[in-house]
Amino acid sequence: MSINSKSISPKLTIDLQYASPAIESAVSKVVSSSLIKKWVKSATTLNGLITLRFVNAAEGKKLNLAFRQKDYATNVLTFPYELSKNNLVADIIFCLPVLQKEAKEQDKLLKAHLAHLIVHGCLHAQGHDHEVDRDAKKMEALEIQILQKLGFANPYS
Known part of the structure; x- marks a missing residue:
C-alpha cells in the first residue's frame, strides 16, 4: 500500500479589517472582499499573512x-x-477618505x-x-503588468 502525498500549495492568509461599520459599508459598495483577496494574491507570490485595514482620516493621520x-x-502605509x-x-493600511479624494481628483474609478x-x-x-528612480521604474512596471492582468489600465498614464 502506498501513501498518497498531496503537494502543498503556497498558503497566503489575507485578513480584512475595517475601522468602522461605515468604512466597511463604503468599501463593500465598491468591491467585494473576495475580489480584494484576488488582487492581493495576484500581487503576492509568498506564503504568510497580509492584513489589509481600511481606516478613516483620523486613524490614517495618527499612524x-x-x-x-x-x-x-x-x-497607503505598508508595515512589513x-x-x-x-x-x-x-x-497594509488604506485611508479610505484619501483614496476617495485622490480617485476623484485623478478622474479614476475608486475601484481601479x-x-x-x-x-x-x-x-x-x-x-x-x-x-x-531605477527601483521606481521597476516597481511601476510590475504594478502595470499585474493590473493589466486584472483588467485595469495603466495607473500612471
Missing part, C-alpha cells in the same frame, strides 16, 4: 505621524514585519485606484521600493 513623522493622512524567500507577514494601491502595498510588503 502616518507615529511611523513616518508626517502629520497628515496618506493613501517578516520577509524571507518564501514567507511574509505585513499590515484601490486595486492599484493594493497591488502597490503588496509589492512594498515584498521588499519593492520607489525611493530611487
